[in-house]
Every structure is written in C-alpha cells, then in structure tokens.
Amino acid sequence: MQTGKNSLHHTAFHWLPWIIPSLLIIGWFVLSETGRVPTYLMPHPFQVGKAGYSYVLGNPGESPYSGRFLADAGASLVRVAGGFAVAVLLGIPLGILSGRIATVRKLMGSTINGLRAVPGISWLPLAMVWFGIGLKTTIFLVALAAFFPIYLNAATGARQANPLLLQAGAMMGVNRLRGTFAILLPGAMPNIMTGLRLGLGISWAYLVLGELTGVPNGLGALIMDARMLGRIDMIVVGVIVIATIGRLADQLLKTSMKFCFKSARRMA
C-alpha cells in the first residue's frame, strides 16, 4: 500500500517535532558565537552542554552539581507523581459526580470556581505553615493545581455524555453502576484525557514552586540553588531537563492510558 511518496511524507512528518527545538539551539549558538548576548545573560551552548553532562553523568563530588541528576529527578518525580495521583483520585470522581448530578454541581460549583481563581503561589505560605518544607508542601501544591483541570474536564465530559448512549445501555439491561464504568467514563474519555494532560503539565509548574522553598533536592531546588550561586548554565540545564521530563511524562501518560483503556486507544 505504501508508495514512495507516502513514506517520504511519513518520514518528514516524523521529523516535524524536532524542527523548532533544532532552530532554537542553532539560533542560540549563533547569538553566543557572535557575542551579541553576553554570557552572564545566556551562557554558550557548549558551556551548558558541559554542565549538563557533568550534572547527568559526572561523578558526585567532582563539582557542586555533578552527578546529582538521578537524586534530583527521582525526588521531583515522587513529588509530581504523589500530587498528581491525589488530584486524579479526587478530581475524576468528583468531576463525574458533579457532571451528572445537578445537586452536586450546585453544591460544589461556586466553591471550586472560587478556589480556582486563587493563584497557586498564594497557597505557598499557608502550605509551608501547615506542612513544613519539603515533600508534603510540594505534594499539596501539585495536587491543588492539578485538581482543577482534571475536575473541570471530567465534569464537562460527564455532562456532555450522549444521553442516547445511556438510554441504549439502560434498555440493554445495564444498571447505573455498570453504566458509569462501561458507558459514561469511556464516553467522557476525550475530556478526561485533556484534563489529565493539562493537570500533569501544571504539576511540573507547581513542582518548581514547591521546591523553591529550600528543599535540599529536586529539579526546582537545583534551579533555585543555581540562581543563588550565579550558575546561569545550571539554570538552563534545569529548564531543559524539566522540559524533557515533562514531555516524556505526557507521552507516558498518553501511552499508558491507551494501553489500559479501549476508549483512549480508539479516541478519534
């Protein structure tokens, strides 16, 4: 079936996502080489590359940041995973309930939309008082931030569920509980997926916020620490690492949802 033109097109398509990152790096390289941007604002790519190499693959103790990658990434992943899990466990059931039941929607709508308007950073001082510095505060912030998109999208998905599909299920003898799992949730899957992806994305933003407060490890802590020591190259390394892990996490989320659920696999 596949013609030459098709496969060529396919290959080009495959490389599409790499074009913008490549252009950014080339532009950065050119700006640094020509000296238009001073190194104290943006270090040379080679310097960042070296710092990154040492951060990821170097032996601990060689220099302040060498070999810290695994510990930092591990700590951050645990915080994101914990906060995201709490957000999913609360957001999806509450979202589905308020999407289907007008009373629940009325009961929770104002409160949730009010809380949603509060910027995450305003919770930081309170969270520090409540949970101290470190794991718990970060998980709280991540969970809080990721909850809203997950909840809102699940609610929208449930509210927009095609009533005819639910009627069809009812006439085939499906009770309410099975209907929820066999019809409502798969039907709301596109919205649920959107919510999960938005939630996971925002989790990384709030992770850095949570780690800015003096925790010893984590990717956010790395950036904060590097800022105080004036290591701009390490800040850039931190940014690139978070972007990479964030992208991989999104991909992992999509892949595992598709692996687990037919409705995610067959989403249009």
Add this chain to the structure above:
Amino acid sequence: MFQERQEDGLKPKLKAISGYKSDDPLQEPVLTISGLRKVFAGKGTFHTVLNDVTLRVKDGELACIIGRSGCGKSTLLKILAGFLPPSSGKVLLNGKPISAPGPDRCMVFQEDTLFPWLTVSENIGFGLKRTVKAKREREAEVDRFISLVGLDEFKNYLPHEISGGMKQRVALARVLILKPQVLLMDEPFASLDAQTREEMQNLLLSLWKKMSYTIVFVTHDVDEAVILADRILLMGKDPGIIRDSISVNLPRPRQRDTGDFIFFSRKLHERLRK
C-alpha cells in the same frame, strides 16, 4: 382490502372484506395501552402530547405507527421503552406495567447510538455480557448475529469506519441478540438513502419471519409502513391520538410496483392529510 376498526373494541367497520383476520379473542395481546395520556409541563403551560391513546399489539405482530412529525409517535415509543413515564393511563407488557427500560423491550434509534469505542462485534456483544458469562459462548452467539445481519467482514471495524446502513445493522443485531419480546423502532431507517433503506426493510422482514418477535415501528414514510406492517396505526396531531387502525392484508413479499400497493399507499396518504 382496506379496512379500519375502532381500537376500543367496537364492532369492526369494514370497507372491503378480502382476507380480513379477526382478532383472536383467546390471544392475549403483548402490549396493552389504555387511556394513555402524556402531558409535558412548560413554564406555566401544559402541552398534551398524547391524549387517551388506546391500542393493543398482538404477539408476533408488526405494527407501524404513522403520523406527521410532532404527533407524539416518538413519545409513545419512549413510553413503551420505559424512557418516559406516562402521565396517566395503563401501559402493560404481558399484563405487567412498564416502569423502566429493560431488555425485554429493545429500541432501535434513528440516531447513531453505537458505542464509538467498541468494535462491531463488541457493540453487538455489549448487552450479552450481563447474562452470558462464558466468553466462548458469548462469542459464538455474537458471531451468529453478525452473520444474520451480514457483517462478517466488518466485525472488527469501529463504528466510525462503517456506513450508516451498516451502523443500523449493528444496532439491530445488538438488540436482537438479547431476544427481546418487543422490538421498538423509532424511524430507524429515516436517515438512510433510498436503496439502503429498502435493503434494511427487507433484512428486517426476513429476520422478523425467522425469529417472530413483536415489532412496533414508528415511521413517517407511508410506503415504508405499507411494505412492512401487518397493521398501520394512524396518529392524529394536537393532541396525539390514534385515529385509525388499518390492517394491511397485502400478501408478502410485497412489491412496490403492484397496483394494490400503490392503491393502498395512495389511500393512506389521503387519510394522513385529513
């Protein structure tokens, strides 16, 4: 050939007497509807959609309900399905009141109501999961019904990959597999092209002959009603009532180009306009 009778059991008023089958008094009707009213309440207003609808449908009968749009024929079907409660009156299946949807009265909708995340065979097996636990047994049954509606080659396709006519075949198979006593059909072929519609009508008739269930078929297409029905129930509008009950005694299989068919269909058109 063209008969009518009052539904309230008065003496049949016959216009022509060729092959009239009288009601067998010993045969209990499957569906009994008497004095059915349905009123929808709006903002301070009430709209009577169905007013004193009375009808009986016998076991194995193919009854077509025909009427202009807005006469309440879909509402009547939804009440039979148990999706809507009646405002007053009796709606009985085998003498028991209908209160909720259930697999003994299955509906084929006009709209596409297949589960888009399930394949053709998974859609057809959906309702069977509850009753048939053994997977192999279920699959055998699903395969049988896929063959019955002629979709063997498409069993692993998703709904968005097949045509509208095929979707309605799946919709038919997924309810027939549950062996419903009454099949409710709400203009199921209205959105198909003329040729596909005819194919589907023939398919429905052949399955009906094979499996002998009771069908209540709502349509606004006169020819469709004449092709399919044992009996045509003509509904009037504002408020919805059953105006006429007309037995169709044309021999089967029916042809659209015979004089009898055309005569019947013209008569019905006239009656509908009144």
